[in-house]
Amino acid sequence: MKLLFLTPGTGSYYCGVCMRxxxxxxxxxxxxxxxxxxxxxxxxxxxxxAASPDSPVFFGGLNVxxxxxxxxxxxxxxxxxxxLDHPRVLKFLGRFSGMTRGxxxxxxxxxxxxxxxxxxxxxxxxxxxxxxxxxxPDAIWLSTALMVGxxxxxxxxxxxxxxxxxxxxxxxLDGLPEPWRSKCWTEMGVRVSELDGTVAPSAFxxxxxxxxLGLGEHAVRVIPxxxxxxxxxxxxxxxxxxxxxxxxxxxPGKGLxxxxxxxxxxxxxxxxxxxxxxxxxxxxxxxxxxxxxxKRKLRGAGLEHRAEFEANVSxxxxxxxxxxxxxxxxxxxxxxxxxxYLLEAMACGVPVIQPRTAAFTEIVNETGGGILVEDxxxxxxxxAWEALLLEPARADALGRAGLHAVQRDYSMRAMAERxxxxxxxxxxxxx
Numbered sequence: 001m002k003l004l005f006l007t008p009g010t011g012s013y014y015c016g017v018c019m020r021x022x023x024x025x026x027x028x029x030x031x032x033x034x035x036x037x038x039x040x041x042x043x044x045x046x047x048x049x050a051a052s053p054d055s056p057v058f059f060g061g062l063n064v065x066x067x068x069x070x071x072x073x074x075x076x077x078x079x080x081x082x083x084l085d086h087p088r089v090l091k092f093l094g095r096f097s098g099m100t101r102g103x104x105x106x107x108x109x110x111x112x113x114x115x116x117x118x119x120x121x122x123x124x125x126x127x128x129x130x131x132x133x134x135x136x137p138d139a140i141w142l143s144t145a146l147m148v149g150x151x152x153x154x155x156x157x158x159x160x161x162x163x164x165x166x167x168x169x170x171x172x173l174d175g176l177p178e179p180w181r182s183k184c185w186t187e188m189g190v191r192v193s194e195l196d197g198t199v200a201p202s203a204f205x206x207x208x209x210x211x212x213l214g215l216g217e218h219a220v221r222v223i224p225x226x227x228x229x230x231x232x233x234x235x236x237x238x239x240x241x242x243x244x245x246x247x248x249x250x251x252p253g254k255g256l257x258x259x260x261x262x263x264x265x266x267x268x269x270x271x272x273x274x275x276x277x278x279x280x281x282x283x284x285x286x287x288x289x290x291x292x293x294x295k296r297k298l299r300g301a302g303l304e305h306r307a308e309f310e311a312n313v314s315x316x317x318x319x320x321x322x323x324x325x326x327x328x329x330x331x332x333x334x335x336x337x338x339x340x341y342l343l344e345a346m347a348c349g350v351p352v353i354q355p356r357t358a359a360f361t362e363i364v365n366e367t368g369g370g371i372l373v374e375d376x377x378x379x380x381x382x383x384a385w386e387a388l389l390l391e392p393a394r395a396d397a398l399g400r401a402g403l404h405a406v407q408r409d410y411s412m413r414a415m416a417e418r419x420x421x422x423x424x425x426x427x428x429x430x431x
Contacts, residue, residue, distance in 0.1 A: 002034040003423070004137035006147055009057060011042030014282045014312060016340050017167060018044050021143050023228040025051035027416040036135060040147065047315035048228075058130070059112075059123045060085035068108045068119045081126075106180025109173075113187040115149030124153055132158055139423055145169050145198075145209075148191040161196035161430055163423060166209045166220065167337045171253070189213040197426040199223045199419075201338035202359035208335065221422055224363075225338050226415030229407065231319050232347040242272050242389045245325030245350065246279040247318070247341040248332070250311060251287045255331035260294040261378035262329070262385065264301050269382060272389050276306050280321050283311035322348040326395065327388055329353045331376045339363060342370070343410050346402030351395050353384045366409070369402020 007021040021037055022044065028035035029051065037044070037052040040059045044050060062084045066073045111118035127150060131137065140154055142164040151162040173184050192198060192213050199221045200206035206220040244263060248254040256279065263277045277298075283291065291309055298304045310321065322328075328345035335358040342352050342363050352370035354360040364370045373384045388395050408414075 001420070001423070002036075002136070002138045003028060003141060004036045004038060004131070004135055004139070005141045005143060006038050006040055006058075006150070007044070007143040008147070009039035009042035009044045011045065011061070013045055013284050014047055015045070017143050019046055019048075020225055020227075020340065022046050022048070022051050023412050024226075024416055024419065027228065027412040028420070031413075031416060031420070033420070036137070047313075047318070048230075056130075057085060058127045059120060063123060064112070064120050065108070067122065068111055071119070074119065074122055103177055103180065106176040106184070109146070109176065110180055110184050110187060112146070113149045113184055113191060115151070115191070116153045118149060124150055128153055128157055139163065139196075139427065141165065141419075141423075143167075145188055145192055145213075146172065148188060148195070151191060151195055155194070155196075161423075161427055163197040163199070163426070164192060164195050165223075166198060166200045166205060170208065170212065171334050185212065189215070193219075196430060197221065197422060199422065201225045202362055204335070204359045204362060205337035223415065223418045223422060224410060225340055225343070226410050226412040227340065227343045227347060227406070228412045229347060231315060241326075242275040243324055243326045244275060244277050244385055244389075245322065245328045245345070246277070246281070246330055247322065247328060247344060248281045248330045249287065250279060250281045250283040250291050250309065252290050253333050254281075255333055255376070256290060256294060258331045258333070258376065258378055258381065259329060260297055260307075262381035263307065264297065264303065265378045265382035266385055267301070267303060267306075269386060271386055275385075275389065277308075278321060278325065279307070279309045280313060280318060281311065318344070319348065322350060325350045327351050327353055327385060329381060329385065331355050331381060332358070334358075336360065342367075343406050346370075346399075346406045346410075349396075349399035349403045351388065351398035351402060353381065353388065367402050367405035369398055369405055371398070 005021050005025055007018055010018065025035040025037040036055060038055045039057050041061045043057055063081055112120060115124055137160065139160055140162045142148060145164050145166055146169055148164060155162050173181055176184060193215060198219060200209060201224055203222050206222050210220050246259045250256055266272060266275055295304065298307050322345055328350050330341055338359050345352055346367060346369040354364055354370060354372060355376035356372040356374055361372060364372050371384055373380050
């Protein structure tokens with residue numbers, strides 16, 4: 001079976017969805033399928049070799065923006081499109097990703113969701129031509145419903161099924177100003193209802209998005225995310241000192257401030273005086289203010305020498321740092337759809353301590369690899385950290401449980417097999 005994945009490129013920083021899709025495409029190829037990963041907007045930035053290094057970028061970010069802002073640009077010659085879609089241009093543009101805000105990004109998002117009726121319909125023409133004349137896939141997977149505007153035209157002209165993975169759309173759309181927020185939710189609901197199948201990484205997020213998109217109760221299938229276990233083999237936790245770890249984007253929404261506040265509280269309590277804090281993750285220019293604020297808090301408490309921050313690390317360095325954690329805690333402030341970082345920690349035998357919210361509850365319960373706290377306040381987190389750091393036997397038992405669960409149920413092979421089974425089931429029904 002030939003599957004083509006459309007995934008949003010970031011151009012300059014690591015993205016969990018991109019890395020998941022890349023690992024999934026590679027695993028499918030190892031299983032004997034033909035899987036192609038095609039970036040939209042900007043080139044992919046990955047922490048491992050690309051599954052499809054020669055794939056072109058469609059809906060190039062600069063073309064998309066200019067066609068939105070200047071109607072006359074929608075009739076520009078194709079040679080100009082190719083120039084603006086040059087990899088070097090898009091890579092440079094990636095340095096400024098995230099700078100478009102407010103009504104401007106709201107109007108652009110709605111236009112993209114409208115697909116053949118939007119300002120970027122010419123970009124859709126190019127994608128459909130390429131799919132028809134070059135790749136000719138058996139099915140298309142969209143890595144996020146924010147791309148669903150391309151589906152109607154693909155299904156009508158190519159007569160192939162289009163599937164979609166849901167993850168994180170709610171926080172993005174809810175951040176848009178009105179009237180764009182409501183219009184985008186409505187358009188996305190209509191477009192998703194036309195697809196051949198939709199999956200979510202957790203039961204929590206499947207229920208949430210089914211409700212918000214106006215889908216049926218059983219319209220969304222749950223297929224948990226998985227991780228590629230290469231590099232994690234024979235690498236159990238080997239921390240010899242108490243280290244609290246954080247692995248996620250270095251931003252407020254992921255709970256970075258809460259982690260630092262809890263670390264200050266842990267030291268105030270005084271029972272684990274040698275504890276250290278290590279914060280690792282993606283960081284873009286707009287995150288620098290948040291990181292500096294956390295460093296100021298640590299300096300003010302005289303604890304800057306006990307904390308370190310590492311941004312945009314390689315896969316190898318990430319695994320090395322994980323192996324040094326005594327526990328991992330990422331108390332995201334919004335309804336996290338999954339939390340791939342939990343699997344990454346568990347793959348190194350590191351127990352996790354998470355708030356009993358969103359997808360965290362089912363992941364921790366299903367793996368047995370951590371502890372859930374009812375209150376995500378710094379005081380509650382510090383108390384839970386302290387208890388586990390002072391009971392290493394329990395920490396080891398939780399770490400072993402999480403490690404075995406990831407190897408058994410959350411590997412990329414397990415995820416790929418579920419994807420293929422779901423696609424074949426829906427394709428058979430479609431005939």
